[in-house]
Structure formats: C-alpha cells, structure tokens
Amino acid sequence: MLVLSNDDLDGMYAHALRGYPLEACGLLIGQWQGDEVHRFVPTPNAAASSRIYEVDGRTFMAVERAADDDGLAIIGVAHSHTHTDAYPSPTDVKAAPDPDWHYPIVSLRGDEPVLRSFRIVAGDVSEEEVVVTDRPPSRPG
Numbered sequence: 001m002l003v004l005s006n007d008d009l010d011g012m013y014a015h016a017l018r019g020y021p022l023e024a025c026g027l028l029i030g031q032w033q034g035d036e037v038h039r040f041v042p043t044p045n046a047a048a049s050s051r052i053y054e055v056d057g058r059t060f061m062a063v064e065r066a067a068d069d070d071g072l073a074i075i076g077v078a079h080s081h082t083h084t085d086a087y088p089s090p091t092d093v094k095a096a097p098d099p100d101w102h103y104p105i106v107s108l109r110g111d112e113p114v115l116r117s118f119r120i121v122a123g124d125v126s127e128e129e130v131v132v133t134d135r136p137p138s139r140p141g
Helices: 006-019 057-069 090-095
Strands: 002-005 025-030 037-043 073-081 103-107 114-121 124-128 130-133
Touching: 002 006, 002 037, 006 025, 006 037, 006 073, 006 103, 006 114, 006 130, 025 057, 037 057, 037 073, 057 073, 114 130
Parallel strands: 002 130, 073 103
Antiparallel strands: 025 037, 025 073, 103 114, 114 124
C-alpha cells in the first residue's frame, strides 16, 4: 500500500502536466521501507523524452542527502506516461532500482490524470493500493 497526501497527489499531477509532452519524474520521501509519503520532490527528466525518464544523479544525491538529514529516505520514484496507461513498461521494469521502493505512475492518456502504484521485485510487477489522505504523515522517531 502507498499512502500519500492530497497535496502530494496534486503535486504529482501538476508536475506531470507541466512536463507534458515529456515524461516527468520525482522522488518519494518517507521512512525507510515505509508506505507513507512524507513529501514528493519533483525532479527534472534528464532523459528529456516522451517515452522514458531518468532522474539526474546529482539531483538524486541532493534529494537523498536532504531526506537523510530529516531522518528519512527515498522510498520510491514517480513518473508519468504521456500516451499510455499507468502501468510499468518493460523499460520501467528493467530500470527499477530497488525492490523496496514504490513506483507510482501518472497516466496523462485520458482527459484527467490517473495514478496507479506498483511494486517491482525481480522483474515481477504487482499493483498496490493507493490511499490518499488529508492527514499529515507521521513523523519519524
């Protein structure tokens, strides 16, 4: 299960729409191996492509350092699909860096953005429930 705030969901949608027609991406920050997003950090798509995404290494390191300073960690990466459904492509599956991460995808194929989230472990894809809440995330420690 992935738990995120309305604000973070709105942020993901807005970032995907701003990036269109290119795929957009961003990192999810929360407690290590947790299910609750504390914040969504939009990042540039270093691939500058409408078919693939890539988080720049320097950006990743800066976000990871800031999360660590807050006692948190990167718990996933979100990205958009501009012309297809919200389901991991073979490229997404192959590139999934961490089996403990969440992989939400925003599809811009229809009239309104649609978010679905997945876990990807050793090439196996499983959809997970997404819970959107108004409550702020619980703090670490």
